[in-house]
Amino acid sequence: MSSEKGLIPHDLFPWKPAKVSGKAPQEKLIVAHAPHWHDGSKISTKNYNIMIAALPAVLFGISQYGAPALGVIALAMGSAMVWELIMNLAMGKPWSIGDASAAVTGLLLGMLMPATAPWWVIALGTFIAIMVGKQIFGGIGFNPLNPPLLALAMLVISFKGVFDFDEALRHYDLGFAMAYPLGQLKYFGTAAIGKFSVGDLVMGKQAGAVGSTFGLGLILGGLYLLLRGYIRWEISLSFLAGVFVTALLFNVLGDSSKYAGPFFHLFTGYTLVAAFFLLPEDSSSPANFIPMLLFGALAGFLTVLIRNVGAYVDGVPFSILLMNLANPLFDKIRPKAIGKVVENA
Amino acid sequence: MIKRSFLGLAKPRLQYSVTVGTVQELPVPSKVILLLKEPQNGGRGNGLKVGDSVKTGQRLSASPEGVEYVISSVTGTISDMAPYVGMLGQKCKAITIDASGQDDWDDSFNKEPTLDAALKFFEYAPGNPSFKAFTDPEKSISAIVINGMDQDLLLTANQYVVQNEAADIKGGVDALKKMTGVDRIVITVPDNLVQQASTTGADVKSVSATYPSSLPHMIMKDVLGEVVLAGDSVEDAGVVFMSAEAVAALGAAFQTGQPCVTKIVTVVGKDGKTTNVRTRIGTPLKDVLQACNVSLNDRDRLIMGGPMTGAAAHSEELGVEPGTDGIVVQDETNSAQVTDYPCINCGECVRICPVKIPVNMLVRFLEGRFYEDARALYDLDCCIECGLCSYVCISRIPIFQYIKLGKYELSLIEIAEAVNE
Numbered sequence A: 001m002s003s004e005k006g007l008i009p010h011d012l013f014p015w016k017p018a019k020v021s022g023k024a025p026q027e028k029l030i031v032a033h034a035p036h037w038h039d040g041s042k043i044s045t046k047n048y049n050i051m052i053a054a055l056p057a058v059l060f061g062i063s064q065y066g067a068p069a070l071g072v073i074a075l076a077m078g079s080a081m082v083w084e085l086i087m088n089l090a091m092g093k094p095w096s097i098g099d100a101s102a103a104v105t106g107l108l109l110g111m112l113m114p115a116t117a118p119w120w121v122i123a124l125g126t127f128i129a130i131m132v133g134k135q136i137f138g139g140i141g142f143n144p145l146n147p148p149l150l151a152l153a154m155l156v157i158s159f160k161g162v163f164d165f166d167e168a169l170r171h172y173d174l175g176f177a178m179a180y181p182l183g184q185l186k187y188f189g190t191a192a193i194g195k196f197s198v199g200d201l202v203m204g205k206q207a208g209a210v211g212s213t214f215g216l217g218l219i220l221g222g223l224y225l226l227l228r229g230y231i232r233w234e235i236s237l238s239f240l241a242g243v244f245v246t247a248l249l250f251n252v253l254g255d256s257s258k259y260a261g262p263f264f265h266l267f268t269g270y271t272l273v274a275a276f277f278l279l280p281e282d283s284s285s286p287a288n289f290i291p292m293l294l295f296g297a298l299a300g301f302l303t304v305l306i307r308n309v310g311a312y313v314d315g316v317p318f319s320i321l322l323m324n325l326a327n328p329l330f331d332k333i334r335p336k337a338i339g340k341v342v343e344n345a
Numbered sequence B: 001m002i003k004r005s006f007l008g009l010a011k012p013r014l015q016y017s018v019t020v021g022t023v024q025e026l027p028v029p030s031k032v033i034l035l036l037k038e039p040q041n042g043g044r045g046n047g048l049k050v051g052d053s054v055k056t057g058q059r060l061s062a063s064p065e066g067v068e069y070v071i072s073s074v075t076g077t078i079s080d081m082a083p084y085v086g087m088l089g090q091k092c093k094a095i096t097i098d099a100s101g102q103d104d105w106d107d108s109f110n111k112e113p114t115l116d117a118a119l120k121f122f123e124y125a126p127g128n129p130s131f132k133a134f135t136d137p138e139k140s141i142s143a144i145v146i147n148g149m150d151q152d153l154l155l156t157a158n159q160y161v162v163q164n165e166a167a168d169i170k171g172g173v174d175a176l177k178k179m180t181g182v183d184r185i186v187i188t189v190p191d192n193l194v195q196q197a198s199t200t201g202a203d204v205k206s207v208s209a210t211y212p213s214s215l216p217h218m219i220m221k222d223v224l225g226e227v228v229l230a231g232d233s234v235e236d237a238g239v240v241f242m243s244a245e246a247v248a249a250l251g252a253a254f255q256t257g258q259p260c261v262t263k264i265v266t267v268v269g270k271d272g273k274t275t276n277v278r279t280r281i282g283t284p285l286k287d288v289l290q291a292c293n294v295s296l297n298d299r300d301r302l303i304m305g306g307p308m309t310g311a312a313a314h315s316e317e318l319g320v321e322p323g324t325d326g327i328v329v330q331d332e333t334n335s336a337q338v339t340d341y342p343c344i345n346c347g348e349c350v351r352i353c354p355v356k357i358p359v360n361m362l363v364r365f366l367e368g369r370f371y372e373d374a375r376a377l378y379d380l381d382c383c384i385e386c387g388l389c390s391y392v393c394i395s396r397i398p399i400f401q402y403i404k405l406g407k408y409e410l411s412l413i414e415i416a417e418a419v420n421e
């Protein structure tokens, strides 16, 4: 009706309020679609909580390995944020480091590294995690694989020596057997792991990556995230169950001089950090109930399978990446929407 | 605004308000604004013009045989008729009537409870009851459900009516039985109103006070045990829903011989204070707010309806409509803000959707405008429009808006196809 005047906002609402003489123009109201309430959740809040949950394990690592461990974590977080920023600038997108997801990616990768990792390996790792793992797919929400794990897998393949924890940490004397339990198991069988009691493993008396040896701390952090609803319990618990059952079967039905028992597998290597911090990463894991259970359980199964019969000392990065790839298929298993009409039924 | 609880493992539970206060009667306003829908075929009559004098209760339509009409809620003169475009492009005429202050009742409504009378006078009754399904040869209506609980949060207009006007509801139930011939009339109420509802003569069923159990589709599933198929309306499934207020209006009208021209509105201020008022349909929102001492500032939201499904109005000069169960004012910091962040696949929406739609996938298709795939693969048509997915979305995607847009775009495609055939 008044389109000849051009598209000024008033044209979208051609009805003019009846004139009220001498009144000031009315307030400008915000027009928005329902719902007008939101539960207040935010991606940054979630990520800050993940960082808080990781704190016990990280602080323990720093207390064990000292300044180098702190250096690894700081460098990993810092470089991850720098890569994210560079990518934002290069692609002309709004800055996304405020959502803290780059910081979490860096933190998690740092937790998976030995304290002795050289700086360039860390910087390369976060580069892979942010650029290859996340940004080339379109950034947050679009990554099909878990970014820190993708970086870890590439680094493990390329720089085997860096991840030889026995070799890397041989100068440390922390008052316990300074040996990487999974390495001992792989090369010397169960005879060599008698020195690790379950209690010691849980309390972090084992050699390993900066943020993945303190079982108790990881469990506490994980429970915190579970209870606050920031990770999906279905995935974490089914993963742990998968690890437990598979290890038990190997141990009982297989050669028990070669295959360690279930508790050993639960508290060594990357198992716990994977269960609570890596596997439930949103974008690379399923959202429906049964798929979540399958996803976790199969990842746990593969992890132990690789540890026991595969070529790698720890199966975590590879088993999870493999499940990440299968994730879109998993989420095809879903409940029937109420009211859905099934054709030809 | 109700926030996520500290322990987020449990799903948030949004509760309807079920405690009812009193109703404040507002004086007759100096003018009312009524929105008359324009007929869809574009034909326009000129039955109404500025300067016409109208009586309270008079049926105003563009032409005498027009199916779209409004009922004048005051006696006075038409002072303005302006085009108005409502939600989703619905074209209307905004008719402003200056009230004379005295009510002079129109007498064309007789007390005969027939379907014809209902169609002619009650589609503009408070609560917007629809009687068209009863005359539609393609639908066979076997039950009427009287919804005794408001569909959105915070609002208590219908709860008030059940509590205080059960006798009118009873009259309405009798009239409905007579005019439609439908015997099965069910009234759904929250637990605390079961007693009052039992005097209405309708079959009383209680519904849970947790959102969204008062939405018609949920009542169909939980109370009647029937699932409405995707894309169908509840009428297609043989059930007509009416609000308790509408039925009470019907009952009162057949008793007094005057159609109901008032509406009960729950007004919620920024501080969360709620007041129920009874006012003439068409009263400018501004007058209602003033009477409740609610002030508006720049960048506030003025919501007609409730917080989950209501429509934010652009002007306080709009009138209270027959379907306006509530007026909620929010300031900017308390309103939901959306972002253009992508879905991070956190699954919150999937877990909260009452009809189990994989919203995380649906939203990807909607964002990409693949509406037909969204319908075929990810159950767009199953959505019952509760808005919970947007409420919990951590990326704050306007999912509900995308869903409405998707459905609207698909309906346009369907209309275009029907024309081409």
Ligand code: SF4
Binding pocket: B352, B353, B354, B355, B356, B357, B359, B382, B383, B384, B385, B386, B387, B388, B389, B390, B400, B403
């Ligand atoms: S609005 Fe969202 S949560 Fe509600 S039914 Fe539709 S898709 Fe499900």
Ligand code: SF4
Binding pocket: B342, B343, B344, B345, B346, B347, B348, B349, B350, B359, B360, B363, B389, B392, B393, B394, B395, B396, B397, B399
């Ligand atoms: S709540 Fe939002 S971010 Fe989470 S899965 Fe649903 S649409 Fe995606």
